[in-house]
Amino acid sequence: MPHDAQPPATDHDRRLTSVGVDAEAPWLDPAAPVPLGHLVRAAEVCRTEPAEVRSRLAELGYQVPSAARTATLTRDDVSLLRRSDTVRHWLGPEDAPYVRGHVLWVAEGLKKSPAEVAVRLAELGQPAPAPESLPETVEYGDLDVTRSKDRLIPDDVPVPLSHLLANALFGSKGEDLRQRLAEVVAVRERLLAFGYLVDPAVMELTAEDLVLLTEDQDGRRPALDPARPVPLAHLLRAAHALDRSPQDLADRLRLFGHHRLPAGPLPAAVTRETAEALVRGDGERLADEDPEWFPHLVEVAARTGRAPAELADHLRALGFAVPHEYLPAEVREGDTGLLWRGRVAGKPFDLARTRPVPVGHVLSRAHERGVSAASVAARLRELGYTHVPAVPDRCLTEEDVRLIRDDVEYGLRVPADTVRLGRLVRAAADEGIGLREAAERYRALGYTDVDLPPGPLPERVDERDARLIESDEAWPSSDHAFRVPYVVRRADALGIAPAAVARRLGELGFREVPGGLPETVHRGDLAMISEDARPGGEPLPPTGVAAGHVRHAADVLGIGVHEVADRLLALGWEPDVRPEPGDEVIVSRDADGRAPWQGWGAGLGHVLLAARALGRSPEEINERSTELGRERQPLPDAGGFEDEDVVLLGENLDGRGPWLPWGASPSLEHVLRAARVTGRTPEEVGDRLRRLGHRVRVPAGIEVDDIEVLRALPSRYDGHVRDTGEVLGVASRTGRSPAEVAARLSVLGIAHPDLDFPARRPAPSPPRTRRASTAGDA
Numbered sequence: 001m002p003h004d005a006q007p008p009a010t011d012h013d014r015r016l017t018s019v020g021v022d023a024e025a026p027w028l029d030p031a032a033p034v035p036l037g038h039l040v041r042a043a044e045v046c047r048t049e050p051a052e053v054r055s056r057l058a059e060l061g062y063q064v065p066s067a068a069r070t071a072t073l074t075r076d077d078v079s080l081l082r083r084s085d086t087v088r089h090w091l092g093p094e095d096a097p098y099v100r101g102h103v104l105w106v107a108e109g110l111k112k113s114p115a116e117v118a119v120r121l122a123e124l125g126q127p128a129p130a131p132e133s134l135p136e137t138v139e140y141g142d143l144d145v146t147r148s149k150d151r152l153i154p155d156d157v158p159v160p161l162s163h164l165l166a167n168a169l170f171g172s173k174g175e176d177l178r179q180r181l182a183e184v185v186a187v188r189e190r191l192l193a194f195g196y197l198v199d200p201a202v203m204e205l206t207a208e209d210l211v212l213l214t215e216d217q218d219g220r221r222p223a224l225d226p227a228r229p230v231p232l233a234h235l236l237r238a239a240h241a242l243d244r245s246p247q248d249l250a251d252r253l254r255l256f257g258h259h260r261l262p263a264g265p266l267p268a269a270v271t272r273e274t275a276e277a278l279v280r281g282d283g284e285r286l287a288d289e290d291p292e293w294f295p296h297l298v299e300v301a302a303r304t305g306r307a308p309a310e311l312a313d314h315l316r317a318l319g320f321a322v323p324h325e326y327l328p329a330e331v332r333e334g335d336t337g338l339l340w341r342g343r344v345a346g347k348p349f350d351l352a353r354t355r356p357v358p359v360g361h362v363l364s365r366a367h368e369r370g371v372s373a374a375s376v377a378a379r380l381r382e383l384g385y386t387h388v389p390a391v392p393d394r395c396l397t398e399e400d401v402r403l404i405r406d407d408v409e410y411g412l413r414v415p416a417d418t419v420r421l422g423r424l425v426r427a428a429a430d431e432g433i434g435l436r437e438a439a440e441r442y443r444a445l446g447y448t449d450v451d452l453p454p455g456p457l458p459e460r461v462d463e464r465d466a467r468l469i470e471s472d473e474a475w476p477s478s479d480h481a482f483r484v485p486y487v488v489r490r491a492d493a494l495g496i497a498p499a500a501v502a503r504r505l506g507e508l509g510f511r512e513v514p515g516g517l518p519e520t521v522h523r524g525d526l527a528m529i530s531e532d533a534r535p536g537g538e539p540l541p542p543t544g545v546a547a548g549h550v551r552h553a554a555d556v557l558g559i560g561v562h563e564v565a566d567r568l569l570a571l572g573w574e575p576d577v578r579p580e581p582g583d584e585v586i587v588s589r590d591a592d593g594r595a596p597w598q599g600w601g602a603g604l605g606h607v608l609l610a611a612r613a614l615g616r617s618p619e620e621i622n623e624r625s626t627e628l629g630r631e632r633q634p635l636p637d638a639g640g641f642e643d644e645d646v647v648l649l650g651e652n653l654d655g656r657g658p659w660l661p662w663g664a665s666p667s668l669e670h671v672l673r674a675a676r677v678t679g680r681t682p683e684e685v686g687d688r689l690r691r692l693g694h695r696v697r698v699p700a701g702i703e704v705d706d707i708e709v710l711r712a713l714p715s716r717y718d719g720h721v722r723d724t725g726e727v728l729g730v731a732s733r734t735g736r737s738p739a740e741v742a743a744r745l746s747v748l749g750i751a752h753p754d755l756d757f758p759a760r761r762p763a764p765s766p767p768r769t770r771r772a773s774t775a776g777d778a
Contacts, residue, residue: 008060011023012046013056013060015042015045015046016042016046016053016057017057017060019038021038021042021045030061030063031063033065034054034057034062034065035081035091035092036065036069036070036073036077036081037078037080037082037090037091038090039054039064039065039070039073040073040074040077040078040081041078041082043073050073051070051071054067065125069125072123073124076110077120077124079106079110080106080120080124081124081126083098083102083152084101084105084152085098085102085147085150085151085152086151091121091126091127093127095127096127096156097154097155097156097157098152098153099121099129099155100134100146100155100195100196101146101147101152102152103117103118103121103128103134104138104143104146105143105146105152107138108138108139108140108143113134113136114131114134114136114137115131115136118130118131119131133195134194134195135193135194138194144167145163145167145187145190145191145194146196148163155195156197157197158198158199159188159196159197159199160199160257161184161205161213161256162221162222164184164187164188164191164202165184165214165220165222166221168180168184168187169183177207177208177211177219180219181205181207181210181219184210185205188203188205199257201256201257207219208244209252211242212238212253213253213256215234217234217238224253224258226256226258226259227260228260229260229262230250230262231262231287232262232319232320233279233287233288235250235262236270236274236275237279237285239269240270240271240275241275245266246266246267246270247264247266247268250262250264262288262319263319266319267318274314274318276300276303277300277304277306277311277314277315280295280296280299281299281336286315286320288321289320289321293320293323294325294353294384295336295339295340297315297322298331298383299340301331302331302333302335302336307330308327308329308330308331309329325353325384327384328383331383332379334369335379337365338379339351353383354386354387355387356387357377357387357388358417359389359415359417359445359446359447360404360415360417362376362380362389362391362446363391363404363445363446364404366391366395366396367395367396367401370395371395372395373391373393373394373445373446374391374392374393374394376391377390377391390446392444392445392446396445399431400445402430402431403427403441403442404445415447417447417448417449418449418451419439419442419449419450419451420451420474420475420476420477420478421452421453421475421476421477421478421480421508421510422469422475422476422477422480423475424438424439424442425461425465425466425469425508426466426469426475427441428460429462430466432460433460433461434457434459434460435452435457435508435509436452436457438461451478452478452509453478453511455509457507457509458507465504465508467490467494468490468494468501468505469490470490476510478509478511480512481512482502482505482512482513482514483539484514484517484529484542484571485539487501487517488526489526491521491525492525495521496521497517497519497520498517498518498525499518499519501517502514502517514572517570518567518570518571522567523557524553524556524557524559524567525571527556528553528564528567528571528573533549533552533553533556540573542572542573542574544574544576545568545574545575546576547575547577547627550565550568550628551628551630554587560584560587560588561587561628562579562583562584562587563584565577565579577628580624582614582616582624583624585610585614586614586624586625586628587625587628589606589656589657589658589659590656590657591606591609591610591612591614592613602625602659603659603664604635604636604645604649604659604660604662604692604693605646605648605650605659605660607625607635608645608646608649609655609656612643618635618641622635633662636691636693637691638692638693642688645688647674647678648674648685648692649692651670653670653673653677660694662693663693664694664695665694665695665696666689666694668698668702669710671685671686671696672702672704672707672710673707675704676704676707682698682702682703682704683698683702686698699747699748699749701747702748706744706747706748709730709736709741709744709745710748712730712733712734713726713730714726714729721745721750721751721752721753724753724755726752727741727745727753731761737757737758737759738758740759740761741757742757
């Protein structure tokens with residue numbers, strides 16, 4: 001049936017018409033033929049025959065296979081008809097290109113020959129490869145070559161070289177190209193034996209081709225992607241490595257399906273000097289249009305001793321897009337390290353000659369080399385960088401390094417051009433100085449944009465101030481808007497009041513801090529404002545805090561919902577239910593406004609006790625309990641409530657919690673104990689408990705003293721007294737005769753051995769304590 005249609009009414013039909021035979025969506029489509037495999041699988045799950053499944057689906061209006069074909073189905077056909085690499089997918093005409101691999105996997109799983117599997121598939125009307133095109137046997141270890149990323153490969157198109165490389169079992173990097181070629185050829189021959197097509201060019205693959213066709217030119221994966229352009233540097237380096245002309249190699253690449261080749265004209269040969277000019281020291285190759293062309297030129301020129309201008313002309317002649325810009329006459333060995341991308345303010349950046357050079361970059365490079373910052377700036381200007389900051393003409397001191405260093409996993413992280421107020425606070429705390437003095441030190445290092453707010457600022461900043469603004473994010477600026485969740489997290493970490501955090505942030509110069517926060521510390525603040533009451537979780541939206549969250553936070557923290565709601569209001573959150581007088585009484589277990597607090601399992605007894613304590617009706621208490629997040633429970637029609645109901649509904653029969661849960665089945669021992677406490681008969685107690693909404697069984701003829709028999713039952717008692725010894729044990733512990741015990745057990749409805757027990761009473765023995773029965777026991 002369509003995926004949005006209503007499923008059949010019966011469980012059996014829902015199972016038959018569900019794609020997964022699990023009575024759940026998605027459902028079969030009546031407009032499409034029912035797959036044969038679905039009939040077999042449904043028959044297996046429903047313990048019936050495929051013919052019966054077919055008949056029922058036909059009655060429901062589905063397009064089912066023929067009766068003759070259905071009659072031939074077997075359990076093994078499930079494996080044949082379900083595509084081996086896709087869950088919940090039965091074979092169909094669209095799977096024809098993948099059936100060859102499917103047949104091989106099924107044959108190995110069923111321990112049959114691939115030809116047998118193919119013949120059976122054809123008998124079932126499914127697409128199948130010619131049996132004579134399949135190997136006689138197949139081993140599990142050989143089958144990996146038929147899949148790519150866990151999906152079967154098609155057999156109607158040639159297998160690409162990249163697939164052969166991905167399945168070749170290359171050994172160590174020390175093996176030579178002939179060994180690697182042998183591995184690739186072994187994969188190729190295995191695929192040919194399985195009947196797959198292989199590109200004719202791959203049939204003529206040579207060791208040199210492995211150099212040409214792999215990205216690292218080592219004969220290993222990954223292979224070049226035919227859908228992407230072949231980089232000019234790759235072609236030229238391969239020509240040098242193989243001592244072949246670039247044009248010959250370009251023609252060879254076309255044979256392997258690479259048609260996005262360098263435009264040319266290509267040089268007749270590639271010298272060692274040319275090959276060296278294409279690769280940087282870190283192994284990166286020059287791209288056809290490389291944004292990092294200038295650092296590349298400097299690195300190669302410093303390594304080879306060639307002039308940058310000469311290198312640039314040579315690369316342009318080869319076809320690389322090198323701009324005609326100013327180049328220095330010569331480069332030095334240390335220039336390379338000045339130019340490559342660095343990390344400033346925790347992020348990588350490219351050092352472009354037309355953009356401002358970050359102050360932090362100049363300072364960090366000067367510190368690494370142990371030279372003056374001004375000398376680094378001067379050299380950058382000589383190299384053609386036009387926007388270089390003014391920095392001091394001296395080496396950096398340890399004090400300077402502390403100002404610019406952030407200890408992070410990847411080494412030195414420095415501010416870029418702007419020193420935000422958060423970083424200023426951190427630096428002042430490290431040095432034990434004030435914010436203004438810290439700002440002056442940054443300016444002396446060349447930072448012109450220091451985020452120092454006007455007005456009075458602390459003369460001294462300490463570590464506690466710095467911890468106010470610790471964060472995994474970027475340092476906050478003076479106009480950063482601090483949200484209440486952030487303030488609460490910092491207050492929790494420092495053990496101070498949220499108001500104290502906000503106040504000190506304002507004193508430090510941060511302009512947007514929340515006001516009106518509590519002046520007191522509460523250990524539960526972080527849980528209260530977090531999803532699922534889990535400290536560190538996502539903060540709640542500021543409005544519409546559900547009563548269920550308030551209830552859950554109260555349970556997690558072991559406090560009252562009234563306290564949670566009050567605190568959330570003080571922190572700026574708006575619970576759906578505002579606290580009211582009396583809520584603490586309603587949510588406390590003993591209706592006294594104090595811990596222990598009543599959990600989710602509050603019963604009718606709690607409602608009645610709270611009603612008595614507050615002078616309200618049970619209906620009002622029940623309604624307010626629901627508003628406070630408890631599950632709604634209808635009050636029973638008890639003909640009015642009595643004072644003694646609170647006693648009957650307490651598990652300890654003392655008018656206090658814990659309480660019998662709503663609708664629970666109190667034990668017979670609870671009934672007899674209640675009768676003894678209240679002076680009622682067991683029948684009267686049972687009747688009253690039933691009227692209060694509980695399921696109670698009180699046998700006819702029961703007596704209050706039968707509680708002694710129940711308490712004397714063995715600790716392993718499970719509803720039956722199984723042997724004579726247990727009857728005699730109860731008699732001994734109660735001072736009754738075995739015959740009396742048997743009679744009382746019969747009245748209580750407890751099965752016991754059907755024997756003629758003696759009527760003589762034994763000498764009494766000390767009673768043995770049993771585990772106390774609770775509500776819900778049988």
